[in-house]
Amino acid sequence: MFDWLQSFSDWLIYSVFGIENHSKLGDTLNFFVFDTIKIFILLAGVTLLMGIINSYFPIDKVRAFLTKRKWYGLDYFVASFFGTITPFCSCSSVPLFVGFVKGGIPLGVTLAFLISSPLVDAVTVAIFFGMFGLRITLIYVISGIVLSMIAGYILSKMKLESLLTDWVKELLKNKQVVDRNFEEKPPNFFQRIPAILKEAGGIIQGVSLYILIGIAVGGLMHGYIPTGFFEGYISKDNPFAVPIAVIIGVPMYSNTAGILPIMQVLVEKGIPMGTVIAFSMAVVGLSVPEGLLLKKIMTTKMLMIFFAVVTVCIIISGYLFNNIL
Amino acid sequence: MKTIKVLGPGCPKCKTTYNNVLEAVKQTGVEAEVVKIEDIEEMMKYNVLTTPVLMIDDVAKVKGRIADVNEIKALLTQ
Numbered sequence: 336m337f338d339w340l341q342s343f344s345d346w347l348i349y350s351v352f353g354i355e356n357h358s359k360l361g362d363t364l365n366f367f368v369f370d371t372i373k374i375f376i377l378l379a380g381v382t383l384l385m386g387i388i389n390s391y392f393p394i395d396k397v398r399a400f401l402t403k404r405k406w407y408g409l410d411y412f413v414a415s416f417f418g419t420i421t422p423f424c425s426c427s428s429v430p431l432f433v434g435f436v437k438g439g440i441p442l443g444v445t446l447a448f449l450i451s452s453p454l455v456d457a458v459t460v461a462i463f464f465g466m467f468g469l470r471i472t473l474i475y476v477i478s479g480i481v482l483s484m485i486a487g488y489i490l491s492k493m494k495l496e497s498l499l500t501d502w503v504k505e506l507l508k509n510k511q512v513v514d515r516n517f518e519e520k521p522p523n524f525f526q527r528i529p530a531i532l533k534e535a536g537g538i539i540q541g542v543s544l545y546i547l548i549g550i551a552v553g554g555l556m557h558g559y560i561p562t563g564f565f566e567g568y569i570s571k572d573n574p575f576a577v578p579i580a581v582i583i584g585v586p587m588y589s590n591t592a593g594i595l596p597i598m599q600v601l602v603e604k605g606i607p608m609g610t611v612i613a614f615s616m617a618v619v620g621l622s623v624p625e626g627l628l629l630k631k632i633m634t635t636k637m638l639m640i641f642f643a644v645v646t647v648c649i650i651i652s653g654y655l656f657n658n659i660l
Numbered sequence: 661m662k663t664i665k666v667l668g669p670g671c672p673k674c675k676t677t678y679n680n681v682l683e684a685v686k687q688t689g690v691e692a693e694v695v696k697i698e699d700i701e702e703m704m705k706y707n708v709l710t711t712p713v714l715m716i717d718d719v720a721k722v723k724g725r726i727a728d729v730n731e732i733k734a735l736l737t738q
Contacts, residue, residue: 394709394724426671427710427724429700434709502701534725628669631700 337373344369363558370550370596374465375539378546381461382535388420389534390527394431397421402439414444415483418451419476422538429631437506443491450645451483454620458542458592466599467608474660475612478652482616486648490641498637545593553596557603564604577653580610584617585646588624608660613653621645662692662736667703668712674698676726677712684732692736 344365348354354361397417401410428449435445455476463472499507598611621642629638664681668674678696685692697703706713710724714732721727721735 398709426669426674429669430703430708430711433700433704434707437704506704530725537726 359558363554366557367554377461377465381457382538385457386531386535398438410444411447411484414448415451415480418448419455443487446490447483447487455479462595482648486645495637498634503632542592549593549596553600556600576610578650580614581617581650584614585621586623587618588622607657609653609656616649665695665715667697670698674712680729684729688736690736
């Protein structure tokens with residue numbers, strides 16, 4: 336799919352710049368040019384697509400959809416699925432949580448949404464696709480959804496309602512869905528385009544620096560670290576590699592944009608795929624700043640249970656990937 | 661006299677929206693009181709799901725994204 340781009344990068348680096356083919360510098364620059372262009376093309380495609388879906392299916396509709404009828408457990412899937420295509424800024428997680436639960440959506444389902452949303456988003460999908468190809472991307476997306484469903488379900492069985500903070504419990508006493516105060520007549524497709532473009536542009540602008548730094552670091556590692564370098568240290572056979580990677584990843588706060596280009600090189604240099612996926616899930620899925628925000632709605636005990644359940648699910652999926660990939 | 665409310669827990673997007681509102685008010689010369697609501701408990705009274713939210717006279721006009729100066733100007737002069 337990107338053969339033309341590889342030819343272009345080869346031509347640019349080896350012919351135009353006249354850098355020797357297969358030299359370390361040449362490999363590094365080639366990697367940088369090729370990956371940067373490829374990722375930005377994919378990023379534009381995916382953010383636009385998600386922008387269109389989102390324009391027609393904003394979060395209010397997701398909530399209405401989920402509360403409209405009885406789902407008999409299928410709501411875990413619906414919530415996790417919409418979590419992946421609905422972007423929201425992490426500072427929205429509290430209003431979103433309260434709004435969902437207040438609207439009558441079960442706590443576990445709400446948490447499933449909250450887990451899947453940062454785990455699988457437009458930027459992650461685009462970069463995964465660019466770095467690891469379609470198959471791995473599909474595996475990542477599907478496992479992100481399944482993981483959110485399972486974690487949400489486990490949390491719902493723990494009856495955590497009593498561990499919410501007092502003001503949230505107070506709010507939840509009268510559950511209702513009201514969507515007052517919002518007047519907007521639905522625009523047609525062409526009227527939507529400027530907003531969609533702007534949103535997509537904003538997302539790309541926000542992550543581009545991280546991507547460039549990530550690819551630059553990845554490019555250097557690609558050129559200068561020998562293939563298979565890490566194999567001796569972090570092999571599939573080491574049972575502690577996944578949990579250690581995840582536990583290091585959880586408190587880290589970064590977006591996938593900066594971390595994945597480096598991940599790709601780590602895989603190339605011998606770190607197992609599952610360990611890498613688990614690490615990136617831990618980095619984007621859970622973080623200290625997110626925990627601080629959630630403290631507003633969850634007591635410390637509930638927050639710790641929430642983090643623990645998600646962490647364990649990520650570790651398990653890491654092992655799973657290491658065995659199937 | 662219009663009342664403009666910007667709801668958001670203080671994330672960069674909310675701050676940008678708030679500054680855009682101030683700029684739009686200045687440019688249009690519309691008489692308006694601009695209120696920033698950062699307290700989550702207060703915010704939930706308005707039934708918001710995503711922040712920032714821009715409300716003009718208690719009607720939510722923009723939800724979950726940054727409203728730019730021109731857009732706010734258009735909303736103010738309607």
